[in-house]
Amino acid sequence: MVFPPSEDTCSTLHTVRKQVFVKDEFHYLNVGGIGTFDVYDALGCAFECISNPSCFSVNLAISKELDGKLWCKLLSSDKYRNSTEYQENMTSHHFFIMVRGTFL
Numbered sequence: 001m002v003f004p005p006s007e008d009t010c011s012t013l014h015t016v017r018k019q020v021f022v023k024d025e026f027h028y029l030n031v032g033g034i035g036t037f038d039v040y041d042a043l044g045c046a047f048e049c050i051s052n053p054s055c056f057s058v059n060l061a062i063s064k065e066l067d068g069k070l071w072c073k074l075l076s077s078d079k080y081r082n083s084t085e086y087q088e089n090m091t092s093h094h095f096f097i098m099v100r101g102t103f104l
Contacts (some may be wrong), residue, residue: 021097021098023094023095024093026090026093028086028092029057029059029079029082030085030086031075033059033074035052036071036074037074038071039060039071042060042095044072045058052074055075056076056077057075057079057096058075059075059094060093061091062093080096
């Protein structure tokens with residue numbers, strides 16, 4: 001699944017960092033994170049990532065907590081830079097950034 005940042009997000013971020021996130025279901029990149037956030041959906045996680053210039057991919061929980069939120073882990077790497085740390089995982093989805101038709 002591919003989704004661009006929402007039209008409702010800050011237009012400045014659209015101008016500076018036009019990005020498309022590609023979803024790899026049931027995968028996790030096991031590298032150190034640059035931040036973990038509680039979000040309500042994948043769009044919230046994507047917004048956290050595009051708000052951070054060091055973010056190249058995210059791991060997002062599949063199941064919501066009792067408060068209705070998901071954990072979102074921002075990563076400063078991607079599955080191509082750390083392919084040995086990329087693995088199947090039944091509790092999360094991995095989203096990585098594709099910029100202008102090429103993968104980072």
